Amino acid sequence: MTSNTVQDSIIVLEDLKKHFKVLNRSEGLAGAFRDLFSRNFRTVKAVDGVSLSIRPGEIVGFLGPNGAGKSTTIKMMTGVLEPTSGSLLVNGKIPTKQRQEYVRNIGVVFGQRTQLWWELPVIESFKLMKEIFRIPQAEYEANLALFDKLVNLSALYGQQVRNLSLGQRMLCDIAASFLHNPAIIFLDEPTIGLDVAIKAQIRTIIRTLNRERGTTILLTTHDIGDVEALCQRIILIDHGKTIYDGAIGQFTKMFGSWRTVKLLAQEGKKDELDAALSTIGERFAGTRPETLEGEVGWSAVAVDQDQTPATDVLAWALSSLPVQDVKLEEIRTETVIAQVYAGALK
Amino acid sequence: MVIRNGLMASFTYRAHMVFQILGSVVGIVVLWFLWSAIYAAAGTTTVRGMSFGQTFLYVGLATALFVMMRTWIEWDMNAQIRTGDIVVHFFRPYSYTGWSLASSLGFVAGNLITITVPSLVTIFLIFHAPLPPWINVVLFIPALVQAYLLSFLIDFAVGVTAFHTESIWGVSASKESVVLFLSGGLVPLAFFPDPMRSVLLVLPFASMFNTPIALLAGGITDLGQIAGRLALQTFWVVVFWLAVRWYYRASVKRLTVAGG
Numbered sequence: 001m002t003s004n005t006v007q008d009s010i011i012v013l014e015d016l017k018k019h020f021k022v023l024n025r026s027e028g029l030a031g032a033f034r035d036l037f038s039r040n041f042r043t044v045k046a047v048d049g050v051s052l053s054i055r056p057g058e059i060v061g062f063l064g065p066n067g068a069g070k071s072t073t074i075k076m077m078t079g080v081l082e083p084t085s086g087s088l089l090v091n092g093k094i095p096t097k098q099r100q101e102y103v104r105n106i107g108v109v110f111g112q113r114t115q116l117w118w119e120l121p122v123i124e125s126f127k128l129m130k131e132i133f134r135i136p137q138a139e140y141e142a143n144l145a146l147f148d149k150l151v152n153l154s155a156l157y158g159q160q161v162r163n164l165s166l167g168q169r170m171l172c173d174i175a176a177s178f179l180h181n182p183a184i185i186f187l188d189e190p191t192i193g194l195d196v197a198i199k200a201q202i203r204t205i206i207r208t209l210n211r212e213r214g215t216t217i218l219l220t221t222h223d224i225g226d227v228e229a230l231c232q233r234i235i236l237i238d239h240g241k242t243i244y245d246g247a248i249g250q251f252t253k254m255f256g257s258w259r260t261v262k263l264l265a266q267e268g269k270k271d272e273l274d275a276a277l278s279t280i281g282e283r284f285a286g287t288r289p290e291t292l293e294g295e296v297g298w299s300a301v302a303v304d305q306d307q308t309p310a311t312d313v314l315a316w317a318l319s320s321l322p323v324q325d326v327k328l329e330e331i332r333t334e335t336v337i338a339q340v341y342a343g344a345l346k
Numbered sequence: 347m348v349i350r351n352g353l354m355a356s357f358t359y360r361a362h363m364v365f366q367i368l369g370s371v372v373g374i375v376v377l378w379f380l381w382s383a384i385y386a387a388a389g390t391t392t393v394r395g396m397s398f399g400q401t402f403l404y405v406g407l408a409t410a411l412f413v414m415m416r417t418w419i420e421w422d423m424n425a426q427i428r429t430g431d432i433v434v435h436f437f438r439p440y441s442y443t444g445w446s447l448a449s450s451l452g453f454v455a456g457n458l459i460t461i462t463v464p465s466l467v468t469i470f471l472i473f474h475a476p477l478p479p480w481i482n483v484v485l486f487i488p489a490l491v492q493a494y495l496l497s498f499l500i501d502f503a504v505g506v507t508a509f510h511t512e513s514i515w516g517v518s519a520s521k522e523s524v525v526l527f528l529s530g531g532l533v534p535l536a537f538f539p540d541p542m543r544s545v546l547l548v549l550p551f552a553s554m555f556n557t558p559i560a561l562l563a564g565g566i567t568d569l570g571q572i573a574g575r576l577a578l579q580t581f582w583v584v585v586f587w588l589a590v591r592w593y594y595r596a597s598v599k600r601l602t603v604a605g606g
Contacts, residue, residue, distance in 0.1 A: 080433050100439040108437040115434045119355040131347045132438055 009053035010184060010216050011077065016086035017240075018047040018072050046072040048240030049086070056183070059210050059217040061231035061248070065341045069240040070220045071188065077218070078108050078186055091183050104133065107177030111189035114173055116161045122172050123157040126179060133180035140179065147175045150208055151201045167198030174202060178209050184216045191223050203229045224334040236340060243340065251336065258331035258339075259310045260290065261301045261317070269322035273299055276321055283316070284308040290335055298327075302335045348445060352452015363460050370413060370461040374468045377405050394536050400563060401534060403475040407559045408531045410465035411490075415497040415554075417453035419446055423505030424514045443502065443594060450498055482561045485572055489558040492579040496554050499586040500525065502594070509597040530556040536565075550582040 021041045026034050047069040054060055064070050075081040076088060079095030079102055088094065093102045109115075116125040130140050147153040153175055156168055164172065170190060177185055187206070191199045207230060210217055221227060227234060227248065234251060236244040244251060265273040277289045277299055286307030290300040303310045310328060317323050357363060385391075385398045393401070423446065426432040435442045469475050478486075500521065507517050526532045529551035535543050546552055557575045560566045566575065 075433075078437060080436055099436065100441070103437050104439045106437070108434075110433070113429075113431050113434055115437070117351055117355065119359075120351055124351055124354070128347055128351060132440060 008055055010056045010091055011052070011054040011218070012087075012089045013053070013073075013077075014051050014087045016047060016050045016073070016076065016088055017045070017084045018069075018076060018081060019084045020044045020046055045240050047076070047083075050237065050240070050242055052235060052242065052245060054216060054218065056216050057210070057214045058233060059206070059219065059230050061227040061234040062218055062220045062237065063222075063227065063234055063337060064237040068238045070237055073237070074186055074188055074218070074220060078106065079103065104180070105183045107180070107182040107185040109170075109173050109177045109185070109187050109190055111170065111187075111192045114161065114169060115176060116169065116172060118162050119160060121158050121160055122164070125161065125172075125176060126157075129176055129179045135180050139181060143175075143179055143181070146208075146212070147178075147205070150205050167194045167202075170194060171198065171201060171205070174205055178205075178213075178215070181213055182215065184218070187217065187219045187221075189221060190219065191221065191226055199223070199225065206230060224332075224337065228333060236337070238341065248333070252331065252333055255331050255336045255339065257304055257306045258335070259303050259305060260329045260331055260335065261303055261310055261313050262292070262295075262327040262329060263299050263301070263317055263321070263323045264297055264325035265299065266322040266324045270297060270299070273321055273323065277301055280313075284313055287313060290332075302331065302339075348448035349452045349455065352449040353455045355452065357456065363456075366457075366460045367464050370410070370465045371468050373409055374406055374465055374473075377409060378402060378473060381405060396534060396536055399475060400565075402473065403469065403563045404534045404559055404565070405532075406465065406469040406473075406475070407562055408555050410462050410469070411493070411555060411558060412526065412531050413465075414454060414457045414462040415494055417450040417457070417498075417501070419450045419453070419498065420501045420505035420508075420514060420518055422446075422449070423502070424508040427505075427508040428512075443591070446502055446505075447498060450501070454494065478562050479567060481569075482567065482572075485576070486558055486561045489561050489576060489579065492576070492583050493554045493558045495583045496550060496579070496586060499583070499590045503586075503590045506590070506594050506597050509601060525551055525554065528552075529554045530559070548578070550586065553579040553582050 020043070022044050023035060024040045024042055026032070050069070050073060062070055062074070072081065076083050077090055077095060079099050082096045091102070091105055095102050116122060117128065126140075126144070129135070135143075144154070151171060153171065156164065156172060159168075161169060161172070174187070174190060177187075190206075191202055194202070203226065206217060206219075209215055210230075217230075219226065219230065231248060233246065234244070234248050235242060263273065263277075274289075280287050280289055280301055284303070284307075286304030288302050290302050292298050292300050301313060303313050314326060314328070317326065381398065381402050385393065385401075391397060396404070423432075426435075432442070435445055438445075470477065504514055504517050504521050508514050511517070528546055528549065530538075530546070531554070535546055535552065535556050538546060547556070553575075557579055560575075561572065566572055
C-alpha cells in the first residue's frame, strides 16, 4: 500500500497479529487436577497478519465464518485487546493508548450486549450519553429528531430497557452509539436474531447516518442482506488472515460461471424433492444444494458451469424429480460466501 | 447523573424497597431484644464500661451503617466481568473505577432513604437513645464519608477478583464476615480483650465502623482523639486507593493481553 492511501485512511492495520496462549486441557478428573499445575500451553493464532485500510465515509462489511478472527480484530480496533504485533492506527490514534480520548470519537455496538441502563427508560440512557460524551444540546436534539424521522424512535423513549423487545433494544443501542457523532462506528452483528421489519429499520438508520454525517462504518454480520443493503466493500477473513478485500460486485463476478437453479416442487412433494437434491453433489460435479429464505415451496441448487452445464441439471430435474416449475438465476452472494468459507479461494 | 440514575434504578423495584424499609426497622427491634437478654443474663447494668443504652445505640448504628454501605457493587462487577459486559464501559470516556463509585453512591443514596433514615428514627425516637454532642454530629459526616470510601474500595477490590476466579462468592462472604467482626460492626470493639482491641483500632477495619459510630454514640469526645482517628481513616483511604488502583490496572492489563 502506498503512503498516500495510508494518509487518506481513517483505519489502518498493518500485519496485525493476536496470538493467545491456551492451556492444553487433559481428560478426566486426574487430568483436570494435573492441569492446575500444567505449563503445557499452545499458541492460538486468532489474528495472523491482517493488513487493511479504510477511507473515511466507507461502509465495510467484515465477514468470515465463526472463529475466523473477526471479533478479535474488532476488539483490537476498539482498544479492548492489545495486539501481539503489527501496527494499528484508528483515527490517527493507537486505541489501547489514551483510551479515554480515543473512545470519544468512536461508537461501538455489540449485538449481544447493551450499553443502555437496564432498569431505566431509554431516554435516561440517552441523557447519560449526552453527559458522558459532552454532546452539545443542539447536536443532541438534531440527532433525536433525525432518529424520530427515520424510525419513529420517540415512541420507545419512555419505556424501560428491560421491557423492550430485542429489535427495539437494538434500534436504541445503535441510535445511542450515533448520538455523539463519532467518526467511526463498529457494529458487531447488529441484526442477529431480528425480524425482517426491524432489520429494514436498522439498515435505514445506518445508511442514512453514514450518508448525512459521513460516519465510517465497519460491520460484522452473517446476514448477507445487511451486506447487500449497506456495503460497497467487503473484507473476508478466515483463520486469522484476509482472504478477500474489495468491491462486493467484483467478488461475485469471480464466481461468474456459477448459476442458481430454482425448482418448485409439485403439491406435497417438497420433502421428496429436497431429499433427492441433498445428494446432488455426488451426481453432478460442482453442484451443491442451497437453502432459500422467503420463497415458499422453492428449492435451489448452485451449479458451477465450468464443471457441469446447468442444462444437464435442469434436464435431470424435469425428467426424474417431482417438479412443476423451474427458474435459472445468477449466483447469489450468499452462495458465493458459503463457497469461500468452504475453501473455494484457498 | 450516574448517581441519580443509580438511585432511580434502585427505586424501580418498588416492592423490594418497601421490604427494605420494613426489614431495617424489624432488624433494630430484634437487636433491642437480643442485647436486653444479654444484659439481663450478665446481671449487671454495665458491661466493660458500656451501659445497655450505649451498647444498643452502638450496635443499632453499626447495623444502619452496614446496610447503608452495602451496595452490592462487587456483585455488579462480578456479573459484568463474567458476561464480558464490562467492555461496554471501555468504550466510554471515563474510568471504570469512577463509574463504579458513582453508581455505588446512587445505591447509597437509595439505602440512606430506605434503610438508614428509618433505622435512625427507630433508634433515637422510638427507643430514646441519648443524642451525642453537636460537634460529634458535625465530625460524624467526614468520618462517614471516609468510612464509605474505604468500604467502596474494599468492595471494588473484591469485584476485581472476578477477573481471576469463577465466582466471587467465597471472597465476598469472607470479606463480609472478617470486616464485620474486626471493625466492631457486629460486637462493639470495647468488648474485645484489651491487647486485641488496641491492634484492631489501628487496622483499617475500625475506620469503617468503629470510628463513625463512636462519634455518634458519644464513645469519644476528646477533640485531639477525634482528629487522630479521622487522620488514620484518611491514611487508610489513601493506602487502599493506591493498592486497588494498582490491582485493577494489573487485572485489566492481563485481560487485554491474554484475552478473555
